[in-house]
Amino acid sequence: MTDAVATASTNGATGDATRAAALEELAGIRKSIDNIDAALIHILAERFRHTQHVGKLKADAGLPASDPAREERQVARLRQLAHDADLDPEFAEKFLGFVIAEVINHHERIAAEAE
Numbered sequence: 001m002t003d004a005v006a007t008a009s010t011n012g013a014t015g016d017a018t019r020a021a022a023l024e025e026l027a028g029i030r031k032s033i034d035n036i037d038a039a040l041i042h043i044l045a046e047r048f049r050h051t052q053h054v055g056k057l058k059a060d061a062g063l064p065a066s067d068p069a070r071e072e073r074q075v076a077r078l079r080q081l082a083h084d085a086d087l088d089p090e091f092a093e094k095f096l097g098f099v100i101a102e103v104i105n106h107h108e109r110i111a112a113e114a115e
C-alpha cells in the first residue's frame with residue numbers, strides 16, 4: 001500500500017464517522033428548526049386573528065384599512081429589536097412589511113364586504 005492510499009483509506013474511515021456524527025447533529029438541529037417553524041405559524045395565526053378583529057372594528061367605524069403612522073412606529077421598534085437580537089434589521093423590516101401588506105388586503109376585503 002502506498003502512503004497516499006493508506007492516508008486515503010484512513011481519511012475514508014474518519015470521514016464516515018465524521019459524516020455520521022454530523023448527520024446526527026443535523027437531525028437534532030432540524031428538530032429544533034421544525035419546532036420554531038411550528039411556533040412561528042401559531043404566532044402568525046394568533047396575530048392574524050387579532051388583525052381580523054381590527055379589520056372588522058375599522059370597517060364598522062369607517063376607518064381606513066391602513067395606518068402608515070402606526071406602521072412607521074412598528075418598523076422603527078422592530079428594527080431596534082432586530083438589531084439588539086443580532087437579526088438583520090432590513091430583513092425584519094421586509095418581513096413586517098410582508099405581513100402588514102397581507103393584513104391591509106384582509107382589511108380592504110372586510111370593508112368591501114361590509115358595503
Ligand SMILES: C=C(O[C@@H]1C=C(C(=O)O)C=C[C@H]1O)C(=O)O
Nearest residue numbers: 051054065066067070071100103
Ligand atoms: C392592524 C392594523 O391595521 C394595519 C395593519 C397593521 C399591522 O399588521 O400591524 C398595522 C397598521 C395598519 O396599517 C392597525 O391599524 O393596528
